[in-house]
Amino acid sequence: MFKMTPNVLRNLISKKATRRYPRQVRPPYESVRGELRNDSTQCNLCGACALKCPSQCITVDKTAGTWTCDPFACVYCGVCVDTCPAQSLTQKREYRPPAVERQTIFMQGEPRKKTKTPEAVESG
Amino acid sequence: MILTTVYVLTGFVIGPLLGGLISGLDRILTARLQSRIGPPILQPFYDAAKLLGKEKTVVNVWQAFCAFGYLAATSMAVVLFFLRSDLLLILFIQAVGAVFLVVGALASTSPFSQVGAHRELLQILSYEPLLVLVVVGIYLETGSFKIGSVLTHPEPLLLKLPFLFVVLGYALTIKLRKSPFDLSTSHHAHQELVKGLLTDYSGPYLALTEIGHWYEIMLLLGLCALFWATHWVGMTILIVVTYFMEVLIDNVSARMNWRWMLGYVWAMGLTLSLVNLIWLYTA
Amino acid sequence: MQGDIIAVGPETLVREAAQAKVDGYRLVTLSCVELDAETVDILYHFDKDLTLKHLRLTVPKGTPVPSISAVHWAAFLAENEIQDLFGLHFTGLAVDYEGTLYLEDEVRRTPFCRYSIRQSDKNTPAPDARQEMGEN
Amino acid sequence: MFKTVIPFGPQHPVLPEPIHLKLTVEDERITEAIPSLGFVHRGLERLADLRDFHQMIQVVERVCGICSMIHAVCYCQGIEELMAVEVPPRAKFLRVIWSELHRIHSHLLWLGLFADSFGFESLFMQFWRIREKIMDINEATTGNRVIISVNVVGGVRRDLSHAQIKWVLSELQMIEQDIKRLENTMLSDYTIKKRTVGKGLLTAPQASELGAVGPTLRGSGVAQDIRQTGYAAYGELDFEPVVETDGDCYARCKVRFRETLASIDLILQAIANLPAGETRQKVKGRPEGETVTRVEQPRGELLYYIKANGNKNLERLRIRTPTFANIPALLTMLPGMWLSDVPVIVLSIDPCISCTER
Amino acid sequence: MLKNLIQKSRIKSPWLLHYDCSSCNGCDIEVLACLTPVYDIERFGIINVGNPKHADILLVTGTVNQRNKKVLVNLFDQMPHPKAVIAIGSCALSGGIFREAYNVVGGVDKVIPVDVYVPGCPAKPEAIIDGVVLGLEKLKTASLPARL
Amino acid sequence: MMTNTLTSTLVLLPFLAAGCCYVLRSNRVRSLVVLVTGFLLIISAVGLIPLTPFTLSAGNLLGVRVHDLVMVADFLLLFLILYFGFKHRSLVVKILSLLQILLVAYLEFFLIKEVPATGTIYCDSLALIMVLIVSVVGSIICFQAIPYMRNHEAHLRLDKSRQHRFFLVMILFLGAMNGLVLSNDLLFFYFFFEVTTLCSFLLIAHDHTATAIQNAVRALWMNSLGGAAFIVGLTGLYYQSGHLDLQLIIINASPGARVFLLSLALLCLAAFTKSAQFPFQSWLLGAMVAPTPVSALLHSSTMVKVGVYLVLRLAPAIHGTFLSQCVAIFGAFTFLAAAALAVGQSNGKKVLAYSTISNLGLIFACAGLNTPQSVTAGILLIVFHAFIKALLFLCVGTIEQHIASRDIEDMRGVYATMPLTALITVMGVIMMIMPPFGVLLSKWMAMEAAARSFYLILIITLGSALTVMYWARWAGTLMSDPFAGRFKPERQPLLTWGALGALSAGAAVLSLAAPWIYTRMIAPAMSGTYLLPYRASGGILENAAGVFAVLPLSVVAAVGFILSIWAVKRAAGARIVAPYLSGIQVTEPGMFKGPMNRLVKAEAKNYYLSSIFGEHKLTAWVNLGAGVLLILMLGGTL
Incomplete structure (x- = not known):
C-alpha cells in the first residue's frame, strides 16, 4: 500500500516542474510552425498555396491582387510554406494570440505586378 | 456570559476562516506533492466569494433550504465545540448537517446527485459509528463527554x-x-459521479456547502486536538502531522468503492476501537 | 491488396463468415464502397495471425443484406455504420440503431452515396451531398 | 430490485471524449450498457471528395490528434503502395521514431488518465509531467507538439539533425528513468490493484471473437501486434509484442506500461541504426486501384482501405480505427461490474472516440 | 467593498468546463495538459470542474456537429451567469479542416456566443492560458446579481 | 372521587362508546361518538396529571366483585380466541388458548385463596405517561380514521359498511390500553393484555381478504404465545410470592430466587411478543394489510407499547440480574437488526414497521441496561416514538390513498402533488433522527448510558447509523422533484389536517418541553428506585458526564429553520434549471436523448442494498440470533 509515497515526497522537496507561464515565457523551438505570414514583397499571387492548402483557408484573387487567409481555419500544417514557389510564405515561431473577434489576414498586392509596395493589412 | 459570547463568536467567525485557510494550505500542499506550484493560499475564499456572486440556479428550491441547513448545523457544531459542550451532542449535530446535504442532493432527480447522496449515506454509515466510539473512548478515559472535562x-x-x-x-x-x-463527491470532479452529491448545488448554494465544509474541517481537527490537549505544542504538532498524513494519503492512494469502504472501515475501525475500548475497560 | 479476396453472395455470406470464425479468423471490419448508382460492394476483412482474407459481397442497394452479427457479434457496429452512411438494410442485426448511430434528422440520409439517394427517403428530398459541399 | 438509469456522457468529466453510455444499474451493479455514438462524427472519409490525395494526409492526421502521426503513416503507406513509390530507408526509420514517440506520449497520456479514472490524481500528474518531455521532443523536431504533420507521400518532410538526435537520446534516458520510478506504484500498489484486478475480464477467445485489438487483445494473452508485419522499418528492428494473460484492466495497464518502455527501446534502436540519405521521394502521378494497409496504433490495429481510380480525389477511403474494434469488447465487459468501475473499464480499452466516429 | 471582493474573486477563481464537441483530441489533451504540473493553471485558481452548474468558463474544442450542437446549447444554458465561452483550436473557431464535411455545422459561434477565440491546431497550452485570461475580462465586467 | 371518575372514564367509557359505535349504524352519530369519546379521554387523561400518584381498589360493579367480572370476561375472551382458533383452523391458537384457559382456571379456582382488597389500580408517573399517550395519540388516530375509513370503503366499493365494527374495536382498544397500564393486579393486567390481542386480531382481519385473515391468525397465535408465557409467569409469581400485586412484586423482588426470575423472564418473553421483537416480528409486518389507522394505532400508542411498558415496569425488579443484561443485549440486537432490515425495504409501511421494532428494541435495551439514564431514555423514547410514529403512519396512509401505493419509490417527488403532507412527513422524519428533537434526545441518553458497556454501545452506534440512513433517504425521496414553486395547494379533510397538525405540533412542543417532562413526570417515577440521572435547569439537561441543551438548541434550530425558509422564499426567484444529465437532457423533465435517438427517463432509485440488507438475506439469521438470545435469557434464569 502507498507505493507512491517516495515519489510524492520527492516532488515535495525537489524543484517544481511548473513553468510560470505568463511571467516566464520559454523561447519557442527553432522550427515551430506558428502563425502564417506572407511577405508581400515576394508574393507573386500565383495561388499555389490556395490550391494546396488542405484546410482551404487561403484565397488568392489574381485579378484584384488580394491574398487572404482565414487564420481561424488554418491548421498550421505548413504545406503552403513548403509549396510556395516564391518563398514569400513563412511561419512565425509564435502562434497567433487569442482574439475576441473573427479576423482575417489580408494582403493587398498589385494585380499581376509584384514588388510594388503592397501592404499587409489586418482587419477584424 | 461574556465568555460564552466570545466562545460563540470565535467558533462562528474564526472557525470558517481557519477552515478556509487550512483548505487553502491543503491545496498548496497537494500541488507541491504533485510537483506543481498550486493556488494562492486564499484561493478557497476567492472561490466562495465568486460563487456567492453568481446567478442563483436551482433544480428544486429545497436545495437552498438544505444548503442553509447544512451550514447552520455545521456551524452550530463548531460553536458548541468552542462552548466546550457535550461531544456526543456535537457529533449528532454534525450528523444533522450531513443529512441535510444528502436530502438536498436527493431533491434533484439527476442520477449523479442521487447516487452521490446514497454514497454519502453509506459514508455516514461508515464513519458515524467510528466517531461515536472515539468519543466513547474519550469518555471512558476522562469520565465525561464534556469537552470542558476532557481538557x-x-x-x-x-x-x-x-x-x-x-x-x-x-x-x-x-x-x-x-x-x-x-x-x-471529491474536491476534483474527475469521477464517475461528476461532482456526486454536489452536482446540482450551484452558485451561492455551492458556496454555502463549501463554507460548511470549512466548519467541518475545524470540528474534526478540534477532535484530533483533544488527543493532545495538555500542551499547545503537542496539540499543534499532532494536528499538523495528522493533516499532513491526510494529504499524503490522498495523494498516494486510488479512490476505492463503497463496498470496500464499508467493509474495510468497519472491520478495521471496529476492531481497533474494540481493542482500545477493551484495553480501557481492563485498565 | 494483401490477402485473398473471396466473392460471396448474400446467401453464402453468413456461411462463409461462420466458416472463417471456425477457421480461427478474427473479424477486422466491414468496408462498404459504392460502385455505381445501383450497387455497392461490402468487403468483410478477416485476419488470422497477421494475414488477411476478404469476403467481397456485391449487392444492389435496395436489397436487404443478411447481418453476420449473429456469428460475429462485433459486426453490429460496422453494419450499423453502413446502414447510416449507405442506407443499406441489414436483416437480423444484433443491436439495430435504425440509422441513428451517427446521424441526426438534420443531416441528409446516406451521405456516402454520391450517385443517388435512397428512394425510401423521398419525403425529404435532400440536395445531393456534392452540391451541398460545393464542388471543388 | 430497483433500476437506476444513468446517462453517462457525452459531457462527463471522466470521459475525455463524448460518448454516451446508457447505464442501467441496480444498487450500483451494472446490468446493461448501451452506447450512443455520433457526438464526434464529422464524416471526414467523405472529405476525400473535396481534398486531393495529398491534402488528405492533413485530414487523416486529424482523425485523431493523439496518434496523428500513425494515421498519416498508414495512409501514406497505402497511397505509396498504390503508386508503387519506394520510400527512402531513412524516412522509414524516421517514421518509426516519430511513431514510437507518439506511442509513448499516447501511453503516458493513457496511464495518466487511467490513474485519474480511479481517482489517483497525483499519479495522473506524474505521468503527464513526464509526457511533457515527449511533447517537447515533438515540438523541437517537427514544429508542433501534437499534430506533427511530417508525413508526405513518399517520405517525411523533416529530418533529424545530429544535435537533435543527441538531445533526444539524453531526454529519452531521463524519460525512461522517470517512468521506471513509477513502475512500483502503477504495478504493485494495493489500492490500484484493488481497483483494476479482475475488472472488465476478457478471455483470449472472447477477445478474438469480439475483434478486440491492440493492448486490449494483448492484455488477454493474444500476441498480436501489427508491427510484427514489419512495415516501415520495424522489420529491421528487434521487436517482441508485449503480452499479459489475465485479461483484466490490470493486465491492459501492465501491457501499456511495458510497451512504453519497449517503445523507448525501439527508438534507441532506430536511432542507432538510422541510415543516411534522402528523406523524401518525389512522387508523380495519381493512385489507382484498391488496397488495405494496416499499422499498429497505440490503441491497436489501424486499417485503411483505399480505393482510387486515377483521379486526384480518392474514390473511397475507409478507416477502421482500433477503438471501433474494441467497443464491442467494452460493451461485454461492463455488465456485472460496479458503477465505480465504469471509468476504469471504459478507459482500459483506451477509447479514442474521434477515431471511432471519424 | 463586497462588490469589489466578488469581482476580484471572479478573476481569481475561474472554474472551467471543457466540452469536446467533435475534436480530434489534439486540443483536448492540450486543455488537459494545462492542468498538469508543467503549466499548472491551478496557480490562477482554475479548476476543471466538469460540471456546467459549477463552471464559469466553457472551453469548447472541435467542430460542432449536428448531434452535439444540442449538447453544447444544453451545457451553456445550465451554466449560471456570469459565464464566458472560449473556443479553442481551428475546428472550434470555424470548423477548421472539416468545415465542409457533411455532418459539421461549423464553428462554435454558430450555436452559442463565443467570447474568445484561441487559434491553433491544436492550440498550445500557453495559448489556452492566454485565452482564459482574455475571457476573464468578461467575467470581471459582468453585473452582479441584484441580491446577493 | 375525582380519580375514580376519571379512571373509570378512561377505562370504561371506551367500552361503552365502542358498544354505541356498534349499535348506532349512522355515520354521523358514530363520528360524533368517536369525537366525543376521544375528547373525553383526552380531558380525563390530562385531568389525572395533578392527581398522580394514586391507588384505587376495584370494588364492586353493579353488586358484583370486579375481580369476578374480570374472571368471567377472561374466560369469555379465551373461549372467543379458541373459537377463532377453530374457525381459522389454527392448531397453535387452539392449543395455546386451551392452555391459557386451563391455567387461568387453575389460578383462579385452585391457587388464589383471597382476592386483594386494595391496590388493584395504581397510577404513577409512568402509568400516567402511558395513559396520556394512549388517550391523546390514540384518540387523534381515531379521529383521522373517520375520513380515512370513508375513503377506504369508497375505494373498496363495499355494499355494506363495516365501519361500525372497525370503530368498535378501535375504541375498545383504547379502553383496554388504559386499563392495562393502570392495572396493578396482574390478573387485570392479563385480562387487558388478552383484550389487546383479540382487538389486534380483529383489526388486522378487518378487510377480510385472504392475506388479512392469514396475517391476523398469525398475529393471534404469536400473541397467544405471549399470553401463555404471561399466564405461566403469573402462576410462577404467585407460587413465589403468594400475590399478584405488581408494585409489591417489584419492591420485594428477590433476584436470587430462580422461579421468580424465570417468571419475570416469561413476562419479558410475553412483552417481546407483544412488541413484535425478533423472532416474533412477522405478525407486526403482516399487520400492514389492515387500514393505515390500525397500523398507526398498533405501532404508536397501543399494543406494541404494552411490551416495553411492562419491561420498563419490571426493570427495577430485575436490576443487576443476568436477565437484565440479556434483555439489554436482546434489545440492542433487535435495534440493530431491525434497522438493517429497514434499510433493505422500499415499502414505506414496512420501513415504519421495522423502525418501530428497532426503536422498541432500543427501549428494551434501555430497560435492560437498567441505569437511571437509560430508563429515562426509555420512557422518553416511548413518548416521542408514539407521537412521531403515529404521525408518520397517518402521513403514509394519506399519501397512500392519494398515489395508491405505499412504496417509497412511488413517493418520489410527492411534494409536487401533496406539498403539505409531504412536508409534514419530512418533518416527522426529521424529528426521528435530528437533534434537538425528543427521539434523538433519548438516543443521546441511551448512548451515554450504554457507553460503559462496550458491546452495547457498539451495537447501538451501528444501529443508529443505519437508522439515519433509511430515514434520510426517505425524506430526500419525498422532496425529489425537479420543479420548484409549481405545486397546487392540497386538499384534505379537516380531520386529517387536524390529526397531522396536532401530532406534529405535539411532537415538536413535547421535544421543546422535554426537560419539564423530565422533571414533572419522569423524575417522580424514578425517585423511588433510581438516583436522579439529570439536573434540569433552564431547559438544559445535564449531569457529570454530559449535557444536552434542549432549549437553547431548539431556539437555534428554530432560528435556523426560519432562516432556511427565508432562503427557500428567496430561492423561489432563482432560475430553475434541469438536473444535470451529462448535457443530453431534453425539455421533457427528467428525460434525456439516449441511444437510437429515443427519449429515456433518467431514473434514480434509492439503494436498498438488498444483497446485504434484504429480508431474504437477513431474516433467517436475525431470527436465529434472536432465538438463541431468547433461549439464553430463559435458560440463564434457571
Whole structure:
C-alpha cells in the first residue's frame, strides 16, 4: 500500500516542474510552425498555396491582387510554406494570440505586378 | 456570559476562516506533492466569494433550504465545540448537517446527485459509528463527554487511545473527502459521479456547502486536538502531522468503492476501537 | 491488396463468415464502397495471425443484406455504420440503431452515396451531398 | 430490485471524449450498457471528395490528434503502395521514431488518465509531467507538439539533425528513468490493484471473437501486434509484442506500461541504426486501384482501405480505427461490474472516440 | 467593498468546463495538459470542474456537429451567469479542416456566443492560458446579481 | 372521587362508546361518538396529571366483585380466541388458548385463596405517561380514521359498511390500553393484555381478504404465545410470592430466587411478543394489510407499547440480574437488526414497521441496561416514538390513498402533488433522527448510558447509523422533484389536517418541553428506585458526564429553520434549471436523448442494498440470533 509515497515526497522537496507561464515565457523551438505570414514583397499571387492548402483557408484573387487567409481555419500544417514557389510564405515561431473577434489576414498586392509596395493589412 | 459570547463568536467567525485557510494550505500542499506550484493560499475564499456572486440556479428550491441547513448545523457544531459542550451532542449535530446535504442532493432527480447522496449515506454509515466510539473512548478515559472535562484531563489522551486515534483518522479521511474515500463527491470532479452529491448545488448554494465544509474541517481537527490537549505544542504538532498524513494519503492512494469502504472501515475501525475500548475497560 | 479476396453472395455470406470464425479468423471490419448508382460492394476483412482474407459481397442497394452479427457479434457496429452512411438494410442485426448511430434528422440520409439517394427517403428530398459541399 | 438509469456522457468529466453510455444499474451493479455514438462524427472519409490525395494526409492526421502521426503513416503507406513509390530507408526509420514517440506520449497520456479514472490524481500528474518531455521532443523536431504533420507521400518532410538526435537520446534516458520510478506504484500498489484486478475480464477467445485489438487483445494473452508485419522499418528492428494473460484492466495497464518502455527501446534502436540519405521521394502521378494497409496504433490495429481510380480525389477511403474494434469488447465487459468501475473499464480499452466516429 | 471582493474573486477563481464537441483530441489533451504540473493553471485558481452548474468558463474544442450542437446549447444554458465561452483550436473557431464535411455545422459561434477565440491546431497550452485570461475580462465586467 | 371518575372514564367509557359505535349504524352519530369519546379521554387523561400518584381498589360493579367480572370476561375472551382458533383452523391458537384457559382456571379456582382488597389500580408517573399517550395519540388516530375509513370503503366499493365494527374495536382498544397500564393486579393486567390481542386480531382481519385473515391468525397465535408465557409467569409469581400485586412484586423482588426470575423472564418473553421483537416480528409486518389507522394505532400508542411498558415496569425488579443484561443485549440486537432490515425495504409501511421494532428494541435495551439514564431514555423514547410514529403512519396512509401505493419509490417527488403532507412527513422524519428533537434526545441518553458497556454501545452506534440512513433517504425521496414553486395547494379533510397538525405540533412542543417532562413526570417515577440521572435547569439537561441543551438548541434550530425558509422564499426567484444529465437532457423533465435517438427517463432509485440488507438475506439469521438470545435469557434464569 502507498507505493507512491517516495515519489510524492520527492516532488515535495525537489524543484517544481511548473513553468510560470505568463511571467516566464520559454523561447519557442527553432522550427515551430506558428502563425502564417506572407511577405508581400515576394508574393507573386500565383495561388499555389490556395490550391494546396488542405484546410482551404487561403484565397488568392489574381485579378484584384488580394491574398487572404482565414487564420481561424488554418491548421498550421505548413504545406503552403513548403509549396510556395516564391518563398514569400513563412511561419512565425509564435502562434497567433487569442482574439475576441473573427479576423482575417489580408494582403493587398498589385494585380499581376509584384514588388510594388503592397501592404499587409489586418482587419477584424 | 461574556465568555460564552466570545466562545460563540470565535467558533462562528474564526472557525470558517481557519477552515478556509487550512483548505487553502491543503491545496498548496497537494500541488507541491504533485510537483506543481498550486493556488494562492486564499484561493478557497476567492472561490466562495465568486460563487456567492453568481446567478442563483436551482433544480428544486429545497436545495437552498438544505444548503442553509447544512451550514447552520455545521456551524452550530463548531460553536458548541468552542462552548466546550457535550461531544456526543456535537457529533449528532454534525450528523444533522450531513443529512441535510444528502436530502438536498436527493431533491434533484439527476442520477449523479442521487447516487452521490446514497454514497454519502453509506459514508455516514461508515464513519458515524467510528466517531461515536472515539468519543466513547474519550469518555471512558476522562469520565465525561464534556469537552470542558476532557481538557482538564492531566495526560494526553493519545497515550491511552492510540488505536482510537487511528480510527478517528479513518473518519477524518472520509469526512475530508480524501482518497481512498472520496466516493460521494471529491474536491476534483474527475469521477464517475461528476461532482456526486454536489452536482446540482450551484452558485451561492455551492458556496454555502463549501463554507460548511470549512466548519467541518475545524470540528474534526478540534477532535484530533483533544488527543493532545495538555500542551499547545503537542496539540499543534499532532494536528499538523495528522493533516499532513491526510494529504499524503490522498495523494498516494486510488479512490476505492463503497463496498470496500464499508467493509474495510468497519472491520478495521471496529476492531481497533474494540481493542482500545477493551484495553480501557481492563485498565 | 494483401490477402485473398473471396466473392460471396448474400446467401453464402453468413456461411462463409461462420466458416472463417471456425477457421480461427478474427473479424477486422466491414468496408462498404459504392460502385455505381445501383450497387455497392461490402468487403468483410478477416485476419488470422497477421494475414488477411476478404469476403467481397456485391449487392444492389435496395436489397436487404443478411447481418453476420449473429456469428460475429462485433459486426453490429460496422453494419450499423453502413446502414447510416449507405442506407443499406441489414436483416437480423444484433443491436439495430435504425440509422441513428451517427446521424441526426438534420443531416441528409446516406451521405456516402454520391450517385443517388435512397428512394425510401423521398419525403425529404435532400440536395445531393456534392452540391451541398460545393464542388471543388 | 430497483433500476437506476444513468446517462453517462457525452459531457462527463471522466470521459475525455463524448460518448454516451446508457447505464442501467441496480444498487450500483451494472446490468446493461448501451452506447450512443455520433457526438464526434464529422464524416471526414467523405472529405476525400473535396481534398486531393495529398491534402488528405492533413485530414487523416486529424482523425485523431493523439496518434496523428500513425494515421498519416498508414495512409501514406497505402497511397505509396498504390503508386508503387519506394520510400527512402531513412524516412522509414524516421517514421518509426516519430511513431514510437507518439506511442509513448499516447501511453503516458493513457496511464495518466487511467490513474485519474480511479481517482489517483497525483499519479495522473506524474505521468503527464513526464509526457511533457515527449511533447517537447515533438515540438523541437517537427514544429508542433501534437499534430506533427511530417508525413508526405513518399517520405517525411523533416529530418533529424545530429544535435537533435543527441538531445533526444539524453531526454529519452531521463524519460525512461522517470517512468521506471513509477513502475512500483502503477504495478504493485494495493489500492490500484484493488481497483483494476479482475475488472472488465476478457478471455483470449472472447477477445478474438469480439475483434478486440491492440493492448486490449494483448492484455488477454493474444500476441498480436501489427508491427510484427514489419512495415516501415520495424522489420529491421528487434521487436517482441508485449503480452499479459489475465485479461483484466490490470493486465491492459501492465501491457501499456511495458510497451512504453519497449517503445523507448525501439527508438534507441532506430536511432542507432538510422541510415543516411534522402528523406523524401518525389512522387508523380495519381493512385489507382484498391488496397488495405494496416499499422499498429497505440490503441491497436489501424486499417485503411483505399480505393482510387486515377483521379486526384480518392474514390473511397475507409478507416477502421482500433477503438471501433474494441467497443464491442467494452460493451461485454461492463455488465456485472460496479458503477465505480465504469471509468476504469471504459478507459482500459483506451477509447479514442474521434477515431471511432471519424 | 463586497462588490469589489466578488469581482476580484471572479478573476481569481475561474472554474472551467471543457466540452469536446467533435475534436480530434489534439486540443483536448492540450486543455488537459494545462492542468498538469508543467503549466499548472491551478496557480490562477482554475479548476476543471466538469460540471456546467459549477463552471464559469466553457472551453469548447472541435467542430460542432449536428448531434452535439444540442449538447453544447444544453451545457451553456445550465451554466449560471456570469459565464464566458472560449473556443479553442481551428475546428472550434470555424470548423477548421472539416468545415465542409457533411455532418459539421461549423464553428462554435454558430450555436452559442463565443467570447474568445484561441487559434491553433491544436492550440498550445500557453495559448489556452492566454485565452482564459482574455475571457476573464468578461467575467470581471459582468453585473452582479441584484441580491446577493 | 375525582380519580375514580376519571379512571373509570378512561377505562370504561371506551367500552361503552365502542358498544354505541356498534349499535348506532349512522355515520354521523358514530363520528360524533368517536369525537366525543376521544375528547373525553383526552380531558380525563390530562385531568389525572395533578392527581398522580394514586391507588384505587376495584370494588364492586353493579353488586358484583370486579375481580369476578374480570374472571368471567377472561374466560369469555379465551373461549372467543379458541373459537377463532377453530374457525381459522389454527392448531397453535387452539392449543395455546386451551392452555391459557386451563391455567387461568387453575389460578383462579385452585391457587388464589383471597382476592386483594386494595391496590388493584395504581397510577404513577409512568402509568400516567402511558395513559396520556394512549388517550391523546390514540384518540387523534381515531379521529383521522373517520375520513380515512370513508375513503377506504369508497375505494373498496363495499355494499355494506363495516365501519361500525372497525370503530368498535378501535375504541375498545383504547379502553383496554388504559386499563392495562393502570392495572396493578396482574390478573387485570392479563385480562387487558388478552383484550389487546383479540382487538389486534380483529383489526388486522378487518378487510377480510385472504392475506388479512392469514396475517391476523398469525398475529393471534404469536400473541397467544405471549399470553401463555404471561399466564405461566403469573402462576410462577404467585407460587413465589403468594400475590399478584405488581408494585409489591417489584419492591420485594428477590433476584436470587430462580422461579421468580424465570417468571419475570416469561413476562419479558410475553412483552417481546407483544412488541413484535425478533423472532416474533412477522405478525407486526403482516399487520400492514389492515387500514393505515390500525397500523398507526398498533405501532404508536397501543399494543406494541404494552411490551416495553411492562419491561420498563419490571426493570427495577430485575436490576443487576443476568436477565437484565440479556434483555439489554436482546434489545440492542433487535435495534440493530431491525434497522438493517429497514434499510433493505422500499415499502414505506414496512420501513415504519421495522423502525418501530428497532426503536422498541432500543427501549428494551434501555430497560435492560437498567441505569437511571437509560430508563429515562426509555420512557422518553416511548413518548416521542408514539407521537412521531403515529404521525408518520397517518402521513403514509394519506399519501397512500392519494398515489395508491405505499412504496417509497412511488413517493418520489410527492411534494409536487401533496406539498403539505409531504412536508409534514419530512418533518416527522426529521424529528426521528435530528437533534434537538425528543427521539434523538433519548438516543443521546441511551448512548451515554450504554457507553460503559462496550458491546452495547457498539451495537447501538451501528444501529443508529443505519437508522439515519433509511430515514434520510426517505425524506430526500419525498422532496425529489425537479420543479420548484409549481405545486397546487392540497386538499384534505379537516380531520386529517387536524390529526397531522396536532401530532406534529405535539411532537415538536413535547421535544421543546422535554426537560419539564423530565422533571414533572419522569423524575417522580424514578425517585423511588433510581438516583436522579439529570439536573434540569433552564431547559438544559445535564449531569457529570454530559449535557444536552434542549432549549437553547431548539431556539437555534428554530432560528435556523426560519432562516432556511427565508432562503427557500428567496430561492423561489432563482432560475430553475434541469438536473444535470451529462448535457443530453431534453425539455421533457427528467428525460434525456439516449441511444437510437429515443427519449429515456433518467431514473434514480434509492439503494436498498438488498444483497446485504434484504429480508431474504437477513431474516433467517436475525431470527436465529434472536432465538438463541431468547433461549439464553430463559435458560440463564434457571
